[in-house]
Amino acid sequence: MSGRTTALTPPADARPPVRHPEAPAPGEVIGAHYDNCFGCGGGVPHGLHLEVRAGEGVRVTAEFRVREAHQGAPGLAHGGVLATALDETLGSLNWLTRVIAVTGRLETDYVLPVPVDTVLHLDAEVSAVHGRKIYCTATGRIGGPEGPVAVRADAVFIEVKLEHFVNNGRPAEIKAVLSDPDQLKVVRAFEVNP
Numbered sequence: 001m002s003g004r005t006t007a008l009t010p011p012a013d014a015r016p017p018v019r020h021p022e023a024p025a026p027g028e029v030i031g032a033h034y035d036n037c038f039g040c041g042g043g044v045p046h047g048l049h050l051e052v053r054a055g056e057g058v059r060v061t062a063e064f065r066v067r068e069a070h071q072g073a074p075g076l077a078h079g080g081v082l083a084t085a086l087d088e089t090l091g092s093l094n095w096l097t098r099v100i101a102v103t104g105r106l107e108t109d110y111v112l113p114v115p116v117d118t119v120l121h122l123d124a125e126v127s128a129v130h131g132r133k134i135y136c137t138a139t140g141r142i143g144g145p146e147g148p149v150a151v152r153a154d155a156v157f158i159e160v161k162l163e164h165f166v167n168n169g170r171p172a173e174i175k176a177v178l179s180d181p182d183q184l185k186v187v188r189a190f191e192v193n194p
């Protein structure tokens, strides 16, 4: 045992999340954080191409259409792909706090099967923050934004510095990112965070 606390319930002295003053306005589409991201990048033909919008407070919504490349059982979405959609939506909450954080723990409930061609309507919010730990939840509904919940997740994201990517990413991709002006804009948005 490491003694590490990995519970998904925030401790009693956790604080509410704070929306960054320069967070995208409610309704604004949040662009991809990386063109080659499997969840949101436009450069990945078989990716999820998730389109995320800022909401009120520290909340986002997103839509994901399940395609043939995302099947697990015949005609049904793969559970891992649905977890990815939840993870990506939760990760986009970074843009509202302007804190870079990576998924530490993600617990997913699969409530209803999700057929190919279904649009999954995702909704995620940060519930609390404790030190570097960001507690958040997400749901994915089918049949419309008010439809029944098909998947849901609870997660803990852990705040990291940009160096997390620079030190751990494959050098070729890191070099490409750091020489791409559009990508540098993304990086700078997070560097100015106090």
Ligand SMILES: CCCCC/C=C\C/C=C\C/C=C\C/C=C\CCCC(=O)SCCNC(=O)CCNC(=O)[C@H](O)C(C)(C)COP(=O)(O)OP(=O)(O)OC[C@H]1O[C@@H](n2cnc3c(N)ncnc32)[C@H](O)[C@@H]1OP(=O)(O)O
Binding pocket: 004, 005, 006, 007, 033, 034, 039, 087, 088, 089, 090, 091, 092, 094, 095, 100, 101, 102, 103, 104, 105, 131, 132, 133, 156, 158, 160, 162, 165, 166, 174, 177, 178, 186, 187, 190
């Ligand atoms: C230059 C290129 C930049 C390109 C990118 C640019 C910008 C990015 C900007 C925005 C990104 C926007 C959106 C991203 C959107 C979607 C992506 C989806 C998200 C992902 O898909 S991301 C990939 C999967 N993810 C990982 O690849 C993480 C691998 N992992 C690690 O890298 C380490 O494991 C780490 C860093 C997590 C911790 O390591 P560490 O050494 O820094 O911290 P440490 O262990 O000290 O823990 C500190 C406190 O967190 C608690 N804690 C730790 N681990 C926990 C766990 N698992 N569950 C619950 N709590 C946990 C401890 O209990 C302690 O809490 P306490 O202090 O209370 O005890």
